[in-house]
Amino acid sequence: MKAPFKKALLGLCFAFTFSALAQETNSSETKSITQNTIESNTHKILMAAVKATKMDDILDKSGPFTVFAPSDKAFEKFSSTKMEELINSKDKTELKSLLTYHIVAGNLSASKILRAMCKGNGKASFTTIQGKKLIAQMDGYDIVLTDHLGNTARITAADVNQKNGVIHEIDSVILPSQM
Template identity: 65%
Template structure:
């Protein structure tokens, strides 16, 4: 569970789902090493974002785990990963990425300054909204669906990753 108290007590967490993330590796390299982000890796590879997330940055990635992707219907996910649907896949993945390195403590600070709400524009161009629910940071997508940050601040050489428990959507897919 992520909380304001937890964040103030921690400088950074290099672990997502008990898997060490090497801060000297890129977002792609750490995703390749992860046993719980195989679907995210396939999406990176299928959307032509692999080079961007390997070499450029800094970026903040809200990273859905395989479990988060499994909440989508298997037919929809299979269809999305087909090469002819690269445009929709790219739109979905870029909706999980913000330019710049934004730690969970920066998200909390922005929410405090924004009366409990912080809004971010993704590299896809649409906005996501961060709010608090109890002690959890919740992201709300363009359709009103929400995802909870379940692990925060996995440092990467080109940004930071936050694990989320659901896939967020820029539009209906």
């Protein structure tokens, strides 16, 4: 990595770290991931999928977890028809695999993600509870996640803290397998 680029990345990492830390200390952590997702107006499809797979109890009482939460627009961009099929299917294996690919064990604030990217020369790898890796890297001022198929999702709202973890809203659905 060239020195000027490395210095710029390091500067961004420090700036985002302090910004993210400020956000972390100002948030309310009185409700669980499930409780806050139920109340969200932009995560209806995600909550329907969580309920269909019976993961709502886990996301309510266990943790901490980091959820990369696709918005309803992200699910519609992916395929509202496919999501409806998965939610209504008798076999929830594929839907559960999709959901667990959006969850990482532990509390990964934006600052922790950025610090890991700084240590990894611009990239960081995180293992989902589904067992596959997500790669995080910067694109301009955005943290972008890439799945193993090359699909990408930008974090559009970071550090929505919960009593049992953190939610980062993303603009696309990331995939554990070809769907």
